[in-house]
Amino acid sequence: METSDGESLGVATSTTSDEFDAVVGYLEDIIMDDDFQLIQRNFLEKHYQEFEDSEENKLIYTDIFNEYISLVEKYIEEKLLDRIRGFDMVAFTVSLQQHKDEMPGDIFDLLLTFTDFLAFKEMFLEYRAEKEGRSLDLSSALVVTSLNH
Numbered sequence: 816m817e818t819s820d821g822e823s824l825g826v827a828t829s830t831t832s833d834e835f836d837a838v839v840g841y842l843e844d845i846i847m848d849d850d851f852q853l854i855q856r857n858f859l860e861k862h863y864q865e866f867e868d869s870e871e872n873k874l875i876y877t878d879i880f881n882e883y884i885s886l887v888e889k890y891i892e893e894k895l896l897d898r899i900r901g902f903d904m905v906a907f908t909v910s911l912q913q914h915k916d917e918m919p920g921d922i923f924d925l926l927l928t929f930t931d932f933l934a935f936k937e938m939f940l941e942y943r944a945e946k947e948g949r950s951l952d953l954s955s956a957l958v959v960t961s962l963n964h
Contacts (some may be wrong), residue, residue, distance in 0.1 A: 835914050838899065838907060842922055845894045854890060858883060859942045866939040876936065884929050 845851055862879050888904070895902045915923065927934040 832914075832917075835910055835917070838895070838902075838910075839918065839922060841895060841898050842891070843919065845891055846922065846925055848894075851890065851894075855887065858886060859939065863939050863943045863946060866936060866943055868940050872932075872936070876932075880932055880935055883935065888929055 865873065865875055865879060867873075892902070892904045895904070895907075911918070911926065918926075924934070928938055929935075
């Protein structure tokens, strides 16, 4: 597998740490990109009112989850293929399991929303709470103290 610059990058189960780090770097760039943020925000905006903070899950959640996986995973895979010739998402997913302790938290959390329904649901619940002004406000707990006595 090669980057678009011709650099070799084989992301298979025998991925070297450098190769894995390079893919994670590309992933960070992709998910921080304004286009990705817009896609995710639009998706959250479209569906957030369906989600309720209860133990019981609605049947519609499954459809929304599958739509999200299809949309976001496809976008990320296309962007990685643009950057890494011959990129294999399945092989990278296997590699993720081997390197999960090395993943930056924000990337791991996002990737978790593809496979962990509860993480996906929590993302929607947090978005809904924020939209409805119920997000956690810690500003009243902050105390500023001068270091110059």
